[in-house]
Amino acid sequence: MNLRRGFYFTGNMIVIFFIIFFLKTIITENLVGKYLTNSSSFISLVPVHNNGAAFNLFAGYNYILIIFACLIIFACMLYVFTYRLYISEKFLFLMSSFCAGILGNAYERYAYGYVTDFIKINFMNFPVFNLYDILITVGAVLIAAVVAIDKHREFRENKDAKEDDLYRNI
Numbered sequence: 001m002n003l004r005r006g007f008y009f010t011g012n013m014i015v016i017f018f019i020i021f022f023l024k025t026i027i028t029e030n031l032v033g034k035y036l037t038n039s040s041s042f043i044s045l046v047p048v049h050n051n052g053a054a055f056n057l058f059a060g061y062n063y064i065l066i067i068f069a070c071l072i073i074f075a076c077m078l079y080v081f082t083y084r085l086y087i088s089e090k091f092l093f094l095m096s097s098f099c100a101g102i103l104g105n106a107y108e109r110y111a112y113g114y115v116t117d118f119i120k121i122n123f124m125n126f127p128v129f130n131l132y133d134i135l136i137t138v139g140a141v142l143i144a145a146v147v148a149i150d151k152h153r154e155f156r157e158n159k160d161a162k163e164d165d166l167y168r169n170i
Contacts, residue, residue: 005084005092010077012096017103020131024104027131028116043121048128049114062109069106073099091146098139104132 031045052059076099080092087095108115117128 003081003084005087005089006077006081008089009080009084009092009096012093013073013099013103016097016100016135017107020100020104020135021107024116024131028118041122043119045118046120046128048117048120050117050128051114054127054133062113066106066109069102069109072102073106091143094139094142094146097135098143101132101135101137101139104135105130108132 027045028047050059051062053065058065076095080087080095105115115130115132117130117133119130120126120128
């Protein structure tokens with residue numbers, strides 16, 4: 001029963017990875033370069049081969065980026081399997097999504113030597129990105145928000161408990 005939560009995390013990560021992989025394949029093979037190619041629309045679908053990480057940092061260091069991605073996924077899995085009794089299923093899902101995005105970009109770096117970015121926002125100057133990047137960014141922001149909210153709640157509960165003890169001793 002206890003390991004089930006850890007396998008829930010791993011299973012979700014793999015399922016999300018494959019869903020986004022197939023969705024990205026369909027989009028890049030059928031839509032990119034054919035639809036939404038002009039800059040007058042809200043977004044454009046233009047293929048860009050990214051040899052680096054975010055904003056093309058560390059371009060040309062694919063194997064280091066792949067190793068770093070594996071280390072992040074391993075650290076997340078270690079965290080989940082260690083604290084699985086204390087983590088909510090919503091948090092597990094967020095961690096799964098975050099890791100699926102990292103896994104997807106690492107897979108593309110390994111298989112192709114680059115990551116295919118194709119979503120370009122036209123109303124502002126922003127780098128081209130892909131669906132895995134969305135998973136990573138949204139997952140990281142929501143994980144940080146959940147942790148901050150939990151820490152704030154824990155702080156409030158401890159503060160209230162200390163105030164209760166203070167009033168009992170008067």
